Amino acid sequence: MNAFLMTLFLIVCVLLIIVVLLQKGRGGGLGAAFGGGGGGHSAFGTRTGDVFTWVTIVLTGVFLLLAIGASLKFRPDQMQLSPPRFIPPGAEITRVTNVRIETSVPGAEIYYTLDGSAPTAESFKYETPIRVDPSRLTVIKAFVHHRHRIYRESEVVTVQYYGPGMAPTTTTATAPASSQPAAGPAPAATTGTGS
Secondary structure: HHHHOOOHHHHHHHHHHHHHHHHHHOOOOHHHHOOOOOOOEEOOOOEEHHHHHHHHHHHHHHHHHOOOOOOHHHHOOOOOOOOOOOEOOOEEOOOEEEEEEEEOOOOOOEEOOOOOOOOOOOOOEEEOOEEEEEOOOOOEEEEEEOOOOOEEOOOEEEEEOOOOOOOOOOOOOOOEEHHHOOOOOOOOOOEEOOO
16 A cells, blocks of 8 residues: 555656646746746647646646645654653652652653542643652552654553551553543642652
8 A cells, every 4th residue: 555655646746747847848837837928839739728737736636635645644653652760669668758750751741640540631740759658558640741743652650659567459550541531630639749
């Protein structure tokens, strides 16, 4: 399919060039094709504007459609962003801890939730470390998003912080954020944020 599309595109380009050159040689170029440039006649026995104008219009339309189709067909695949990194990693904690979330991609943004729901671009935007307390189980889900369309959202990463004697919940998901159901605006954080 790709080879056929490119071959057709090249054929249309060549035909368009030939038609334009014929117009220039026989009837004054593109100016004559659109109504100007004197009264030259084509090899078909009609005025240049009668035949070559329509041929040029049709070929130009096909050329533009093929150019748009080719640009969409052959555009590079989106690069999926790497998942966010949590510092420290999710684990048992014995004191109040500030959790940092990092990404190595310049200009990327991190969104997260604290209530176990799937994060979206409407969730909390990470800006300052998240303060977690060992007196309660804290589940953080986060993903990396970039405004440029060449990047695809990262997988959702889930981490848990819990105090001594607490049992972490069972987690499974690391699916791309875009495949998660929309969760709407994230609720207020129960663990708070701090610098």
